[in-house]
Amino acid sequence: MTMTTDDMASFCKRKGFVYQNSEIYGGMSGFFDYGPLGAEVKNSIKQSWWRFFIHQREDCIGIDGSIISHPTVWKASGHVDCFEDIMLVCSKCKEKIRGDTHIEDELKIAADGMKVAEINQLVREHNLKCPKCKGDFEEANDFNLMFKTQVGPSQDSKATAYLRPETAQLIFTNFRLATDNMRMKLPFGIAQVGKAFRNEISPRNFLFRCREFEQMEIEYFIHPKGLNDCPFFEEVKDHEIVYYSAKMQDEKREMEKATVGKLVTDGVIKTTWHGYWLAMAHKWYVSLGAKSENFRIRQHLDTEKSHYALDTWDLEYNFPFGWKELIGMANRTDFDLSQHIKFSKKDLSLFDEETKEKIVPHVVAEPSFGVDRSFLIFMFDAYVDDKERGNIVLKLHPKLAPIKASVFPLVNKEGLPELAKKIYKELRMDFNVTYDQSGSIGRRYARSDEIGTPLCITVDFDSKEDGTVTVRDRDTTIQERVKIDDLKNIIDAKLRT
Ligand code: ATP
Numbered sequence: 001m002t003m004t005t006d007d008m009a010s011f012c013k014r015k016g017f018v019y020q021n022s023e024i025y026g027g028m029s030g031f032f033d034y035g036p037l038g039a040e041v042k043n044s045i046k047q048s049w050w051r052f053f054i055h056q057r058e059d060c061i062g063i064d065g066s067i068i069s070h071p072t073v074w075k076a077s078g079h080v081d082c083f084e085d086i087m088l089v090c091s092k093c094k095e096k097i098r099g100d101t102h103i104e105d106e107l108k109i110a111a112d113g114m115k116v117a118e119i120n121q122l123v124r125e126h127n128l129k130c131p132k133c134k135g136d137f138e139e140a141n142d143f144n145l146m147f148k149t150q151v152g153p154s155q156d157s158k159a160t161a162y163l164r165p166e167t168a169q170l171i172f173t174n175f176r177l178a179t180d181n182m183r184m185k186l187p188f189g190i191a192q193v194g195k196a197f198r199n200e201i202s203p204r205n206f207l208f209r210c211r212e213f214e215q216m217e218i219e220y221f222i223h224p225k226g227l228n229d230c231p232f233f234e235e236v237k238d239h240e241i242v243y244y245s246a247k248m249q250d251e252k253r254e255m256e257k258a259t260v261g262k263l264v265t266d267g268v269i270k271t272t273w274h275g276y277w278l279a280m281a282h283k284w285y286v287s288l289g290a291k292s293e294n295f296r297i298r299q300h301l302d303t304e305k306s307h308y309a310l311d312t313w314d315l316e317y318n319f320p321f322g323w324k325e326l327i328g329m330a331n332r333t334d335f336d337l338s339q340h341i342k343f344s345k346k347d348l349s350l351f352d353e354e355t356k357e358k359i360v361p362h363v364v365a366e367p368s369f370g371v372d373r374s375f376l377i378f379m380f381d382a383y384v385d386d387k388e389r390g391n392i393v394l395k396l397h398p399k400l401a402p403i404k405a406s407v408f409p410l411v412n413k414e415g416l417p418e419l420a421k422k423i424y425k426e427l428r429m430d431f432n433v434t435y436d437q438s439g440s441i442g443r444r445y446a447r448s449d450e451i452g453t454p455l456c457i458t459v460d461f462d463s464k465e466d467g468t469v470t471v472r473d474r475d476t477t478i479q480e481r482v483k484i485d486d487l488k489n490i491i492d493a494k495l496r497t
Helices: 005-015 036-055 071-076 099-107 116-125 168-173 175-181 246-250 260-265 272-287 335-344 371-382 416-428 441-450 461-466 484-495
Strands: 018-020 032-034 060-063 084-089 096-098 141-144 148-150 160-162 188-197 212-222 240-244 256-259 295-299 311-319 322-331 350-352 357-359 366-370 383-386 391-394 405-409 433-435 455-459 468-473 479-483
Touching (some): 005 018, 005 371, 032 036, 036 060, 036 188, 036 212, 036 371, 071 160, 071 168, 084 099, 084 116, 099 116, 168 175, 168 335, 175 188, 212 272, 212 371, 240 260, 246 295, 260 272, 272 295, 272 311, 272 322, 272 366, 311 371, 322 371, 366 371, 371 383, 391 441, 405 416, 405 441, 416 433, 416 455, 416 461, 441 455, 455 484, 461 468, 468 484, 479 484
Parallel strands (some): 060 188, 240 295, 405 455
Antiparallel strands (some): 018 032, 084 096, 084 141, 148 160, 188 212, 212 366, 240 256, 295 311, 311 322, 322 366, 350 357, 383 391, 455 468, 468 479
16 A cells, blocks of 8 residues: 555654644644754755755855845746736635646646636536535636735835745846856856745645745756757766656657657757756756656646746656656746846846857756655655564665664663763764664664664674674664774765765
């Protein structure tokens, strides 16, 4: 039996990974809090991402922008006018649900991007009813997803501002400053990790759709004359990926597997840049233990593309509730920079030394990752109900495991707890490790397996004599006798796998 999202939510709560926000007051739909172990995993995801996409590259820099910006930012970006979902309201029980996802669930057709009239027509044609009380729907309406707030002591409309619905715009508004400070030369990327807020009509599927979430985004800027000249494409051209183009979806064909090189040569993916970033995103997930076969790339149909996008591919994951977006990757062209140039009347262009012209760079691929959805998929792919061991083993990559090692005294006497604590305190200076002396060793192994601790270190009577301990590996359960002095190197090596 496969695990459901509800099973994962209760596992996460039971073990201290994720809690419903303000649960003691009945909870708040679409808001979650990360518990002690979840906060560790989430931080590790963000740190690994930052290392992989910024520190390990010469061409990317990162910023950390604020959540509230001048409201014109969101006017220029199009969010004030266009960032809407269609809402269906039940005439009987007043339940509010998102129109396109309801149509997708009920009729099994792609409905993202459908207009109000189309949704109303499908609701009527198929006699769709409220999932809660089977009542009829009222006429559908557009609903803007931006959270509003007031800045300063005034309540008038001039003080209205928005909580950012994406991190991307801060990259565009800081584009010239960051670029000049760091002397960036095209092509280059500016990245950001941080909170985003969307007043989702029907948050659901645990962390998949929340009203407050985090994003990890890169805006990758390219010379308008080099839209297909990705110098790194060689690195990924043989990378295999399952793909589902708009054409295949229109023709109701099955998805297929191909190399990114072939997809670009055949014109399925239009630019080498888009192919490169899709492959890099897939590689990053797999490098951190996600299962390659649970991913595919899917091209947006013309009807579902955002207001700014020329072409969009999503990296999707096979969730228990179907293939869904894990990251979105739109070709935003020069839309955003041009809009901010227009609205701010500031020069955000770059000077091309060769042609002596001013140019507005394009964003051909904007990898936009969700932290919470990433957390969820790493958890799904790590979770193993090991019948032989009789317990759950959370096979998180050591880099993501909340606790890297746990130190146990074999028995609670004859100086073993003292020695174990000494080792624990020493290791704690470099790694997040724990000390556990309660219950049998088997019980302690099981407890560590369930929260994904890669290594268990047991101090026994020989340890006092010869300065060695046993190290047990979470995945193989193999135990090895090693020197106490080597423990730091062993944990370090594990984190580098
Ligand atoms: P969806 O179609 O699922 O509403 P989207 O296309 O609006 O998503 P993007 O605007 O492309 O999402 O946002 C980029 C990424 O941010 C998504 O791929 C996802 O990982 C994350 N994200 C977006 N909305 C939410 C949300 N409500 N809860 C959690 N993560 C989200």
